[in-house]
Amino acid sequence: MKKIRLGKTGLMVTRLGFGGIPIQRCTEAEAIAVVHKCLDLGVNFLDTANGYSTSEERIGKALKGRKRQAVYIATKTGARNPKEINEHLELSLKRLQTDYIDLYQFHQVGNPAAMEQVLDPESGLYAAFENAKKAGKIRHIGVTSHQMDVAKKLVATGRFETMMFPFNFVTSEPADGLLPLCRQQDVGFIVMKPMAGGMLEDPVVAFKYLLQFPDMVVIPGIEKPGEIEEIAAIFAGPPAMTAAEKARMESLKAELGTRFCRRCDYCQPCEQEVPISLLMTFPSFVKRLPPDWYLRGGFMPTLMEKATNCIECGECETRCPYDLPIREMIKESYNLYEQVKAANT
Secondary structure, three states, rough: EEEOOHHHHHOOEEEEEEEEHHHHOOHHHHHHHHHEEEEEEHOOOOEOOOOOOHHHHHHHHHHHHOHHHHHHEEEOOOOOOOOHHHHHHHOOOOOHHOOOOEEEOOOHHHHHHHHHHHOOOOOOOOHHHHHHOOOOOOOEEEOOOOOOHHHHHHHHHHOOOOOEEEEEOOHHHHHHHHHHHHHOOEEEEEEEEEOOOOOOOOOHHHHHOOOOOOOOOOOEEEEHHHHHHHHHHHHHHHOOOOOHHHHHHHHHHHHHHOOOOOOOOOOOOOOOOOOHHHHHHHHHHHOOOOOOOHHHHHHHHHHHHHHHHHHOOOOHHHHHOOOOOOOHHHHHHHHHHHHHHHOOO
């Protein structure tokens, strides 16, 4: 399996990596089998997060007995104080059954205020990562984001070795601005949501689009061994898209472009404090995550209640660069949430 140099980290990672969100949905034995299949196919970059419930623990069990130096583990913390960062790190090390993390990432730095907080010397957040690096608990420091302007500023600081950002043929904006900046700054680029959070169902078209960019690692969320086998075959095959595949891509792009939230958050702020982008992307959570995650744990139940605050003023739609029918999509997400909740109670 082809490898790339992951920016200034110097890590030689396979172009095809593993995203650890979906293994929360299956049994532990099935999850371990998925990770084993990825490793057996040559995948050497595994990404997960403290907030992905059972994902870290299952990856740790799957790696037991495997050569640690043969795989690169990336995980994340959404903590925003030094004490909690250290607690998250220790928990990740325990769950993953390792004494170091190859790439530790600030999870979802999605707005200017969050960026300022991470970089502010008085907050101690970045220093907590640096101290962990000096102690040998982490090897490299990265960051993830969904907001283009913030992502560019994060890369330009020179403080991060990797940037993880959504990239697919619908969310194609990184090709023009963010990816070239990462190359300039020698920041490794990690592609999340190559299948648009489960909204794209044609892997051939999705991954052949991304294969035209040879210097980034792509981390699809994998739930079944057959999925990684299919994607690995695409990576091993001819990278050029056929005329039929290009036509299929353009058709899907046109179809989804009017009903797909990129989580750019240009629609914000909402005076009613409606978390617009999270509500609009709820269908992708249903596709990728176990019901308990968004029905009983975490922040989703509280956010869904805020959907009822919408007064349908339409201000958000005037700011959306993609002309999405935001009010209609919020209603659809809320109705889907109620349906899923009723089916799981």
